[in-house]
Amino acid sequence: MKELRNNKVVLGLSGGVDSTTAALLLKEKGYEVIGLFLDVMGDGSSDIEAAAKAAEQLDIPFVHRDVSDIFEKVVISDFCREYSIGHTPNPCVVCNPNVKFKTIIDVADELGAYYIATGHYARIINRYDRYYVQQAASLRKDQSYMLYRLGQDILSRIIFPLGNFQDKEETRNLAKSHKLFSADKADSQEICFIEDGKKAYVDFIEDRGFHCEQGDFIYSDGSVIGKHKGLLYYTVGQRKGLGLNLGKSAFVTKIDPAGNTITLGSNKDxxxxxxxxxxxxxxxxxxxxxxxxxxxxxxxxxxxxxxxxxxxxxxxxxxxxxxxxxxxxxxxxxxxxxxxxxxxxxxxxxxxxxxxxxxxxxx
The missing domain is CATH 2.40.30.10 (Translation factors)
Structure with missing residues (x-):
């Protein structure tokens, strides 16, 4: 590992407006910024081109790492397994400590940068000689929830340049004022490796060998009231898309993978x-x-x-x-x-x- 320099930072650069603007802010503060693109699918997607273009426009060095193997083993496998047993996972929570920030830290060590950064809307504070993720100034954009599994080894080296921004428009306006091509780029989808839509989720999971079968819908009184399409299609709290006509509103209150049953009840339940x-x-x-x-x-x-x-x-x-x-x-x-x-x-x-x-x- 090289000697780490305090004026050098490796920033996770996706090519979107958040990470590009974060890089701009760091550069304006005098940091030597290196843009790092993480290829989670290993498919050489257009996102790499966007990130490389952003780095070129900002005149910063650009590196990329193919992390598709560990992403598949750690994030995607967990995502599919959890859905197959009736859970509703959040892959970002798994990815952040095990893939994204781990890789950024590893590359920073390799390149001699003490600090790392991303375009997350969050802040870092020190309390009682420990570092913590604090909510962003914009509670609507706050992403602190996604970062709760980061340890002191990572938190002590993070910079979140967008943490004090009041809203996304402030980010876009700054990008526009510097004529960054990413200024009007659409926000990323909810799950970065799957197209939006329940059917896309199910197809993705079944393509990896996790199949679902029909089972019973059970009402909260124990009566069987119909057949469900398979556990992958449902989540606790769901009301729409049940395919039942009960004459009243019904919600998924419990998913039982052992019995392959889904319990429905009232909103109160x-x-x-x-x-x-x-x-x-x-x-x-x-x-x-x-x-x-x-x-x-x-x-x-x-x-x-x-x-x-x-x-x-x-x-x-x-x-x-x-x-x-x-x-x-x-x-x-x-x-x-x-x-x-x-x-x-x-x-x-x-x-x-x-x-x-x-x-x-x-x-």
């Missing part, structure tokens, strides 16, 4: 005060245990990316589980999604991520 998580990760010491420094009086959590923060308390369960008890019952805590825990030191300050875990089916 979706609300729970307790949410249990496994595979937990706490940022302060990179362990699954709740740190002794956690103060239940200032804790908040969210059970999906688009949700708001809600007050809760945490206690340890068995086998590394964590039980979050919310002041207000949460709707559709979905197995496979992440519950992310935040602390907030005062009303004036934004909350910061202290950890999180994967939501369990039942407990």
């Amino acid at each position: 979706l609300f729970k005060e307790n949410v249990v998580s496994h595979s937990n990760f706490f940022v302060a010491d990179s362990t699954e245990r709740i740190p002794e420094t956690v103060d239940n009086d200032c804790l908040l959590a969210k059970i999906r990316y688009g949700a708001g923060l809600s007050p809760c308390t945490l206690k340890a369960g068995d086998n590394g589980r964590v039980i979050a008890t919310f002041d207000i019952a949460q709707r559709a805590a979905t197995p496979g999604q992440s519950i992310v825990f935040y602390a907030k030191d005062s009303e004036e300050e934004s909350a910061y991520v202290i950890g999180g875990g994967l939501i369990e089916s039942d407990y």
